[in-house]
Amino acid sequence: MLPRRSRLTGASSSDRGLPNATVARLPLYLRALTQLRSQGSQTCSSDQLAESTGVSSANVRKDLSHLGSHGTRGVGYDVDHLRAEIAQAIGQTQDWNVVLVGAGNLGTALAAYPGFTSRGSRIVAVVDADPARVGEQVGDLSIESIDQLETIITERSVSIAIVATPGQAAQDVADQLVGAGVTSILNLAPVALRVPEGVDVRQVDVAAELQILAYHEQRKGHPREEAEVSR
Known part of the structure; x- marks a missing residue:
């Protein structure tokens, strides 16, 4: 049997030419593009993808550039073509x-x-x-x-x-x-x-993700608690 090795969550994708963060976001873009296509859109901008996915426009453009897609100035990205590129990149063909x-x-x-x-x-x-x-x-x-x-x-x-x-x-x-x-x-x-x-x-x-949210909720409450203590 091969020796066990500790692995970080998520596979390294450097051998496939795509950064891990980009790979993690590509399914979000594919989902957004599929929704746009169902609404009849033939083109879209990086701003539209950013709004639909919660990713910054700069990251959208950077991620898609890894696929060789840079869009057309004044027009944006061809929805069907970009969907096909992303689907191929993440093994959805x-x-x-x-x-x-x-x-x-x-x-x-x-x-x-x-x-x-x-x-x-x-x-x-x-x-x-x-x-x-x-x-x-x-x-x-x-x-x-x-x-x-x-x-x-x-x-x-x-x-x-x-x-x-x-x-x-x-x-x-x-x-x-x-x-x-x-x-x-x-x-x-x-x-x-x-x-x-x-x-x-x-x-x-899921439990760990909830704990992270609980941490942020606790921090949101600190200003109120501090204000009450100072009274």
């Missing part, structure tokens, strides 16, 4: 088969979510370690045993996995996924995964 490990409340909700398919990802299997859950229907899929994980990954050409297990099980699951050939993992478990070189991990920790 093909569907990616995904296995979801963990059929708890979060995993079940994700498995039933219909929005993945329209954005290039398709959950083809939901697996769980609880024998009592096997065969239970989740959306259009039946929960399968984690004992079948390697077979599922091989036979269904899976290269991306979602880990939605309890924290104590996540590393063992990641090891199984990597051993079966998965090279990209979206980790929803509240632990940092250690994976070999060449395996990309994205960490999504």
